[in-house]
Every structure is written in structure tokens, then in C-alpha cells.
Amino acid sequence: MLGNTFGRVFRVTTCGESYGIGKGSGLSVIVDGVPPGLNITKEDIQKELDKRRPGQTPLDSPRKETDQCDIFSGLGQEGLTTGAPLGIIVYNVDTQQIHIDQYASYKDLIRPGHAEYTFFTKYGKYADWCGAGRASGRETVGRVAGGAVAKFILEKEGIEVIGYTKEVMGIRSKEMTFDEVKENYRKNDLNCPDLVAAKKMIDRILEIKDEGETAGGIVEIRVRGLPAGLGEPVFDKLNATIAHGLASIGAVKGIEFGAGFKVANMKGSDCNDHPYLDGDRVRFRTNNAGGFLGGMSNGEEIVVRIAVKPTPTLSVDQPSVDMYKMEETILSPITRRDPTICGRIYAVGEAMVAIAIVDSLMMAHGYASVCKIDNPWRQI
Amino acid sequence: MLGNTFGRVFRVTTCGESYGIGKGSGLSVIVDGVPPGLNITKEDIQKELDKRRPGQTPLDSPRKETDQCDIFSGLGQEGLTTGAPLGIIVYNVDTQQIHIDQYASYKDLIRPGHAEYTFFTKYGKYADWCGAGRASGRETVGRVAGGAVAKFILEKEGIEVIGYTKEVMGIRSKEMTFDEVKENYRKNDLNCPDLVAAKKMIDRILEIKDEGETAGGIVEIRVRGLPAGLGEPVFDKLNATIAHGLASIGAVKGIEFGAGFKVANMKGSDCNDHPYLDGDRVRFRTNNAGGFLGGMSNGEEIVVRIAVKPTPTLSVDQPSVDMYKMEETILSPITRRDPTICGRIYAVGEAMVAIAIVDSLMMAHGYASVCKIDNPWRQI
């Protein structure tokens, strides 16, 4: 019933569902903590939204949402941000009765791997049964729109955030540098920078798709250009807020930083990253830490991976329970589905990481230093 | 740059300004923490928005905003709340170029009593100069829309919140019971329940209006039906969160509870409210406490008053400073203005008090007990 806000100083608050009723129904985000003077446009937001939009490749759901955004507040007459919160909305367009009817046909059933059961226990019959409500993948529209603002701010600070498919069904991308990834990761439908591995992954996904099934994978997110010392000790470590943000994405079942779960088989001297001097800057020879020491950025790349479960919507018969009749039953195959969401979820991961970083920057700096506002009248 | 959220568990986040640019520009609020199963409609919200809408009487600004709202998220197919956040928007309609031009003509000047100067020092030239941005009285649209949801919830709990003009320019309304107020306070343009005093107040305001001037006053807000024990000790006392909410309204220069500043001239035994038994319920013979003991509700009416300054926009010449030229100058008379906002601000006061109370109820109860959701599957 709560929990629709993320961030402390730079803060996104989202709302909306795919089949909300009412005039102008849509998904929206209010972004608070935006520095004044930014020339952000709706095209900047749209560019990010387009990354997670479905219906663009054979790998994702044929759902036809265009997800076009409008910025309805926060810009002044000159088109720049004023320091007021940005309001961004994406109106629903693909709300045909035929889809509502399909949702209605199994609204009393638990869809395996979906959130119906927990929503039943929490909200009872009032839970939104149409399009999964706030448990829909489409809830992430607000995150990505908010993340687009965060990425815009980071870009001005020289900080880059990239997400891409690292592994699908056991097929793993090779290790690549940040620049290699950047050059290649948008070259295929899966957003996997290792073009050879990507080909294999896509073939495997299409096979699985033909079985009426879906495929899991791993998405990696990397951040370059972050200064050292970002994040707060103890509970608000930067990696902890990033873990919070990433774990709040529906399909994520694991998060790891740097060497991640491999540390379980490491000795101390294999795991410790050794510092050295690169000119007058401290660097580390390895990055098992994934860019964090004591939970604060150490100036190396942030490297974080998320385990993405196979989409739970399948085109096969599945055991279910009818919550109203309280009897076991079978859920019939559902036709519109994503064979994998790895090729889209990276945009959500980028968004959550970017929001957490901007929030930490603002917490450390205050708003005025971030984006270096030119203000002759400023007293503090 | 921040501060656009109020509440901890029941939480409103607002955005928007009167002259925001972009398609579908407007003022919006996301209300988080709404219990599922409520049959709230946009008419319920509109009813409250209409209370604060300008241009309805000779006592307020001739500005022609219709302030019609839409609920764009949070309602399920049956038209009931689902537990998801409500998104409410009021589109801007009165954004004619003539008014933008007027604002542009004095955009470099400090308007006495207004927030230009502090916005200059904080945001520099990026501060929204058109229609005062987030410092506009119109910012309260989001508060009132959020407050309408809170009042809807309180009504279901049998709790009533009423606000009305208590005093204008030294003319004070007589003491009246809750029922007397309720019967009479909507009978005149000033929303003052003492019809005799109201007549005098209105006459005085119209006189002042003719001088190109504006009038200050006091608004009282009362709450009936609150159980005892609401609020949290120490920093989150219910009266402290109410004071926070009310002091955050632009025109408010003072807040007092019960006897308020009169306690400064009271002895202990005059000030202490004495408990007695009314059947099996503890009541108090007087209400100098204004409904609070130790910052928690004591079961008596909550009585709080706010001092409302005269609207700073005047139709007389006023000394000013041009911030770009850094020279002293004169601000010419401005035509569209509210002779007083007492007749409208009570709606904002009601909203803030209602939000603070629902937030405290939810903090004490959890969402499920408030509004008594019928849910056979509920486990917690």
C-alpha cells in the first residue's frame, strides 16, 4: 500500500497501472530534487523509455504500448528545470476490451510465479486483477522515466551507467572492457555486447519460445567515472541502496557486486584488490570489490549483476488454485508473453542504479554543487 | 528543491505550477497509502477543490481557473481503490499569454511579501518567475486534492474536519459549538459561521479592497470524533505534525492550539482541563488543551487556529529591488489579486490537518484496520 517512493534527497515517486480507469489514465512519476537550470527534454526521457518498451523484437511481448511520455510540470518558460519537481506521465493507449476480458477470465486464479496470491492476501478482492496492477512489469515505466532524469544529471557529471545482458540459459558473455561493451551492446535484440554469445543466446531463447516457455538470465550494470567516497557508512552504504533498488525490480532473484558469489571460494589475498598509484591517483589492480570499499565508491568501475528469473507467464498448462472457490485448477496457456525480459530489464536496472547514485551525490554535496548551478545571488 | 512530500505512511507528493510548459501541463498529486476498496470518485476530490478555487466571490482573485481534476491512476475496473497510489491531476487552463507577459514585465523585481528574493538566492535565474511557480498559492491544489482523499477516509471513521474564518482585521467571530459552525459556515463568501460578524468582516474587506489593499485574518480548524491516543510521543506528536503541515502553507504566520497564546496569561489551575466521567468515557470540562495531552489526542475536539497574513499582492506602488540591475525601484500596482484568502485557505488547512491525522491513524493501526477492509484471505 506504500512503498512508491525511492530515494532520500533525489526522490522518485511513481503511480499508475496499465488498465487504470479514468480520463487520462496512465503511469506517472514525480521526480523531486532536480537541480535548476537543466535543459532536459521529453526526448531525453523518451530515449530511455524506448529501451524498455515491449513489442519491438521477437524476444519480447507483442504488447503494443507506445509509451510516449509528456513532462507536465517542473519546466519554466525557457524550457529549463526550475528546481521544482518534474512530473512525467505516460498515457495508456493499449487498453482494449479484449485484453481486459482475458484478464477477467482468470482473475480468481493464482498465476504461478506471479503476485496474485500475495495481493489476494493483502488487498483481498480489491486487488487490481487487470494487467497485474502495480505488480506488472509496466510499473517500471515510472522508474525508467525517473532514472532518465538521474542519467541526465550523471552525464553532466561525467558519469556513465550501462546495463546489458551478461548471461542467458547458461550461455555467458565473455569479459569485456567498458568501451568494448559500449560499442557493441546495442547491436542486437538482447543488448548483449558479446556478439558471438548473443547469437547463441537468441537462438536458444527462440527455441524456448517455441516450447511456450521463457528463459532466465543475468544482467550486468556498470558505472564509470564515479569519484571515490560516495555513499554513507553503515546502513546507507551505496551498494546497499543499489541492492535495495535492484531487488525491488519484480523479476530479480539475486544481486552481486564485483566477484560476487565467487568470493565464497576465494582466499583473502586472491580477493583483496591491491592499491597502487596511477600518477597522483589511487587505483586498484583488480576489481573484485566491484567498485566499493566499506560500502563507498572507491573510484573503480561499479560492477553489479542481477539474476533475472524467466518470465512467469507461459503458453503451457499450469497448476493453479481458484482463490474464490478455494479449489485446485489448471491455468490455461496465455498468449501474450515475453520469451525473456533480459533484453529490456537492463533499462530498469540502469535507472535504479542511476537514481541511487544521484541520491548519494545530492546527500553528500547538496543540490547546488551537483550540476554546478551558476547563481550570482547564492548565499549558501 | 525538495520537500514535495508530506506524511510518513499516508503520504502525498505534489508537483506542478500554474504556467508550466509542456503538453498536458498541470498540478498533480500522488497519494500513497490509500486503503483498498474505497469508492472515492473524482467528484469527491472536486468538491474539496471547489472550496479553494478562486474567482467565485468578490473577496478573491478574479483568476479564472476551473481547477477540474481527473484521477488518472489507482482505481480498479470496478472503480474502487486497489491499494495502489492515487494519481490526481488538474490541468492548467488559464495560461493566457497576456498574464505570462505581465509576469515577465516584473520578473527581475522582488515583490514585497512574496518569495522572489529567496528563490533568487536559491535557484538564481532558473527560478520560475511566471505565476510564482511552487511559491504560488495555486501550489495548494495538490494539497487539497490529497486532503480530499484523507477527508474521505476520515469520514468513514466518523471523524469530521471543519475549517472556517474566525477573525478578520480585528473583527472576531463569537464562540460556537461544532454543530452551530457546521450549520452556518458555508452561508457566506467568507465561510464564517457567525453571520453577524461575517457581515462586518466582509464590509471591511471590501473597503480595504477599494484601497488597493488586502486583509489578514485568523482561520480555525476543528476536528470531531477523534479517538484518544492518536499521535506519537516526543518529536512526532500529532500536534507537531499538524503544526508542520499548517506552517508549510505560504500565508501562515502563526499556529495555536486550544487556548493558544492566551496560556501566557494563565495560572495552572485556569489552564489545566479537569477530567470527569461521562458514562464510562473520560471527558474534560474545558478544552484549553485544544484536544491534545502529551501531544496525543485526548478525545476532545481538536481546535487549532492559524494566523493568515494579508495577501502580499497589492494595487499600490511598492518599493522593490531589481535583482539583475541591483538597484532600488518601484513595483507598480498589480490588478489580479485576492482581497483576502481567509475565505479560501480554510480548505488547505482542513487538508493538512486531515492528512496528518490519517497518517497518524495509519501509523498506529496499519492500513488494514483503517477502513476495515473485508478480506477473507488476510493473514496479517
Add this chain to the structure above:
Amino acid sequence: MLGNTFGRVFRVTTCGESYGIGKGSGLSVIVDGVPPGLNITKEDIQKELDKRRPGQTPLDSPRKETDQCDIFSGLGQEGLTTGAPLGIIVYNVDTQQIHIDQYASYKDLIRPGHAEYTFFTKYGKYADWCGAGRASGRETVGRVAGGAVAKFILEKEGIEVIGYTKEVMGIRSKEMTFDEVKENYRKNDLNCPDLVAAKKMIDRILEIKDEGETAGGIVEIRVRGLPAGLGEPVFDKLNATIAHGLASIGAVKGIEFGAGFKVANMKGSDCNDHPYLDGDRVRFRTNNAGGFLGGMSNGEEIVVRIAVKPTPTLSVDQPSVDMYKMEETILSPITRRDPTICGRIYAVGEAMVAIAIVDSLMMAHGYASVCKIDNPWRQI
């Protein structure tokens, strides 16, 4: 059950009661957000605690708490702050059985003006009946200790906070400049800078004391040296967070800024403060605004007053209700009491205002700019 934390970025969390059991029982505060490198000592804290300590003059309770503090965490080997939270504790010493027995004798009764009733309804028989628990005036020890840290920080920024008695039982101090106040306000037991008025006030209080009664008053808090532009628009206006902090002090029944409730009888041109240029700095000819425009500091003195109710503990018979027997009864006179708390509560008011200001400074600046930490390794 909650609400023991105040502040967002600079944050005090308090605990403790006068008669807590357990080894080392006391009142404590954790102050989070302290910049590194401060040479704050326990003497700096003690100086503030001494201001609110009882038993020092005939005007306050004869209670013999020495309220000596220790800093038990947050200082490094060199005795400077490290950026870690400060932990401060004041051990209980005046916990004699005779006082516990006295509290036990009326523990089932509602003491008029006290918080027993609301604590009964909230916590039932588990409410702390001994020394009023968290509803005791002694709860403010943690606030003042936290405020001492805030004042230490403000002093380094050239910002001064002073509180003093403005009015008692209708006797009002004359208007005085900041410097005049500073020179005189510690010269009498009431901390009233108008020495002539103070004499009358004290005489009146002593009369009232002899009747077994207590006296109300008004305390004023002023802040000098604040830059313009501090605070956040909308809900987190600086005056709103100050109002929150002050209204959370047990005895406070009203808060007003600048002209305060007098605005109710003002016309716009009397109320508006007119800007002018003082060299290259914008100043205002009057200060009806009390230092705030749009809720942000305008560079003039902050002036805020609080209405302080007469202490509810009296040496006269008072009607009461026995909550266990649910019958009306009489509460006998209580001997240890404060004839007024005006002479002590100013220290709590100073603390709350100082905390709110430091919190806003940190929100705007980030920690590193406040107190200008010298750090050659700093990257952000």
C-alpha cells in the same frame, strides 16, 4: 511508540526516562550527520544542558538532577569528531525510592494537564507511570544535548541562536535589538533581557508560587547571521520544520513568526516588508515576516515565539479520574514543581531551532561544505 528522531540529514535520536531501571540508566541521544574534524567537548554540551537544569533558582523545581553528560562515541583518538555519530548520555542520579513511591501513590490517576490519560489509552498499564516517562520535561535533555552539537556547528558558520523570556502573566518585555538581548538575557533567573520587566515578572511568579500555582509565558527565539535561501519550498519550508520542532515540546501551545497573530489585523502594505539595498546586499526595512519568505530564510533575523503553558503540576487539590477504578476522585497537591518553566524552556527552544537549521544547511550543502572540512583527498 515512535517519533524519537528529528531531522533528515542532521538527525537526533533520543531515548531515556528519569526513572528507567537497569545499570547505567539515563537519557541519551545519538547525533547523526556530524561533520568530521570538530573539536567539540563534553563541556560544550554541558554548557547547554546547564541552561535547562532544574533546581538552580526559586523559579524552578527543587529536583536535584545534576545532568552531567558524557560523550561515549564519535570522537577519535585526537578528540575530534570523525564523521561518526556522537553518542551522548546523561546518567540518572536523583532516583530515590521516596520519589518513586510518590509517583506510585497516584499512578492510576489522571493528573490534569499531564499526559497520563493519553498514555493510558495508547499503552495501557504498561505506560511508564514513574516520573512521566517520555512525557516528562526531562525528556528534553536529549534534545538539548543534540542541540548543543547543532549550536556548535552554527557558531562555526557565524550563526547565533538565542532564546529568552518575552512575556509572563501578561507582563511583556520591551522590544530590544539582538545585541541588547545578548548583553542582558542571562542576568536574571528568568533569562529575560528587559531587566525592569523581568523584576515584575519574577515578583508575580513568586506570588503565584505561594498560591501553589504556576505561571504561563512566552519565549522568543532569534537567529542572526543566517544566509538567505535556506529551507526547501512546499512542505519542508524552514519555518515549517522549526514549527514542527517547537510544537513537539510538551508545554508549547502556540508558535508564531515575526508579526505572528498580529497579521490578522494588518493590511497588506503594513505587513509587507519592503526590500532595499544595503551596499550590494538586499535587506528589508521591517521584519514582519520574521526572517522568512516563501518559507526560506531571507537574510533577516529569524524571530519566533512560543506560548508556554503554566506547568500542570500544582500544589492544590485537583479533580481527577482513577483509570483502574473508573471513578472520579481528587488528586492531592504535589510538592516538587516548577512555578514556571519559561526560565528553562528557552534552552529547548534554542536546541530545536538550531537542529532544524543545521539540518537544512546540510540538506542544501552536503556535509562537506558545512564546517569547511580540510581534506586534500576529497573527490566529491
Add this chain to the structure above:
Amino acid sequence: MLGNTFGRVFRVTTCGESYGIGKGSGLSVIVDGVPPGLNITKEDIQKELDKRRPGQTPLDSPRKETDQCDIFSGLGQEGLTTGAPLGIIVYNVDTQQIHIDQYASYKDLIRPGHAEYTFFTKYGKYADWCGAGRASGRETVGRVAGGAVAKFILEKEGIEVIGYTKEVMGIRSKEMTFDEVKENYRKNDLNCPDLVAAKKMIDRILEIKDEGETAGGIVEIRVRGLPAGLGEPVFDKLNATIAHGLASIGAVKGIEFGAGFKVANMKGSDCNDHPYLDGDRVRFRTNNAGGFLGGMSNGEEIVVRIAVKPTPTLSVDQPSVDMYKMEETILSPITRRDPTICGRIYAVGEAMVAIAIVDSLMMAHGYASVCKIDNPWRQI
């Protein structure tokens, strides 16, 4: 500088470091949101603290902290909680000059895998160089003390939280039921319930210890008895707050729920847990979800694993950088160290999970329903 608070409604705020100066120096926690009427004692807290205490087995640091706690606030005369925050302190005892001197000897050096470098960049020379300050493993004393209160509350609700070593240096414990784990996991120094695997793990750790090295591992935490429907959708999913809490523990490099990273190689029908009816209760045939659907508890066991890096303190030469001289150097072997912390860190993991769950319970229920306070006067 911040970040010393975890939780929204049930909230722990910690402070303290191992070598803080000042009288009564120690580590402390304030636990806010504690229901009244609990008969929690310092022995209940101590029992949990003893789990993470060093110097008890050959597997951990020979450091001789007894870590004895006192409850210094929050208990009433009857020894029960009153609804006020609990204050708990552990005084420092093992603060001998010899250890301070050792820390001083390498205070300018970056210790590989430790937080010196990021603290340097954040706090400069003011960073606490003695015993690692807030980046010390000993910071977790406050977490475990706070977690002990949470576990006490959960026990009253019939909810059990257990943590134990799952894997060390590639040696993995077999799959075991909750009851099997409970019966066996305290039978060895490593708190590994698979006694055969434990033997191998311990042998391997002792070998590694002899090399001057340390060993990584995986710790699993499981929760039984949780009702379905706990947690909030979107950003405050229960698994997200748990991930936040666990990722904030210094040594944790990964978090996974249920099948975790294995989902990357799963097809939808292998990953989806199928619902069935067990009497009138919905259960799931598998638990790949680890107890979460849509981020809310689904009534099955919560299963979460954390990757624990090998302790960075080693008894071998390591490359380092002197931050003051800005030159590369060698860090000499350090003698007091933990060969592994898997056998102790489970207690911190249990604490963080327990706190997150109690916080979610309180958010859903309000304080009064949790622990079912008997209160005849209660009105809300």
C-alpha cells in the same frame, strides 16, 4: 556521515566504535517502535551478542571483547517495555594501548580490502584510524542488539529466524529441512548444520589460517512462520528491504533469494512454484521464489543467502599506498585476525532480516496488533 538508522516504523539507530575515547565509551543502539509490555531482559540481548562475539573459537579473531550489554532506557519499574525506545550499550573493555599503537603504526596506509581509502577520501585525516571506526566489524554489535529485540518480538508471533554457514571455500552443505538445521547448526564452531561438511570446512579453514590467509563462504538465513502478504509493493518490497539490510553488512558481496542466480539457467516452468491446497491453506510445491511473490511473503519459508568475502586482514605482506606520502609501500602482516567470519556473521544476518520483518509487520499492522497488547483503555 549518516546512515546510522535502519527501519521505518521499527527503527534501530546505532553509534559507537571500538576505540572511542571518553568516559563510558562503547557501542550503542536506540531501538524505536518497541511495543509496550514485553518482558525482554538484557540476557535476551546478550544471548544474541554472544553469537557474534570474537575470541571463542580457533576460527575467529583472538580479540578479547566480552561485549556485555546493559539496557539503559525503555524499561518501566516492573521491568517491562513501556513503548519508549530501548537504549542498549556495550562498553568497550579491550582498548589496550598496545593495540592502539599497532593501529597508529599503519594509520596512513591503505589496508587492501578495507575501507581506509574511501574514508580518507570522504573524511580526510579526521577519519577514525583506530580499529577501523564505523567500518569495523564491531559496528555490528548495535545491529545484533537491535536484532535481538526484533527476534524477541518475532518469537512472540511464532516466527523463527535462523542463519548458518552454507558453504566455505567451495565445500557446500547438503540441503536440509528447517528442523534438521535447527537441531544441528549450533553443534560446531562454524554453525554449519551439515556436520560432515562442517568438518571438511573447518579443516580447510585451519589450513588456510596456517598460511596467514582467510576464507570466504556463503551464509544462509531462513525464516519460518511468516504469514503471507507481508511487505509493500514496488520499492519497499520485503525482499528489497532485506537485501538493503544484508548488503549493508561490510563483508557481503552478493545476496540471493530462493533459487537465486540459478534462475539464469531455468525455463519458466522449472522456475515457477506451483500452488496447491493444503487443507484450506495455499502452499507451493517448490520454493524457487525463496518465499516471495511480488516482493511480499507468500507463506513459504524465506530463504536468502549472502556471499561473505574472506576477511581482508591477512598475515602476509600486501601492496599498499601511503596516503600522506602518496607513495607505494608494503603493509606488513597483521596478527589478530578472523580466519573466517562465516561462523559469526550469521548472527548479523539474522538481525538484519529480523529487523526488516518486524518493521514490515509494524508498517502493516500498527504497533498495537503486533504483540497483541492487552489494553482496556485502547480506543484506536
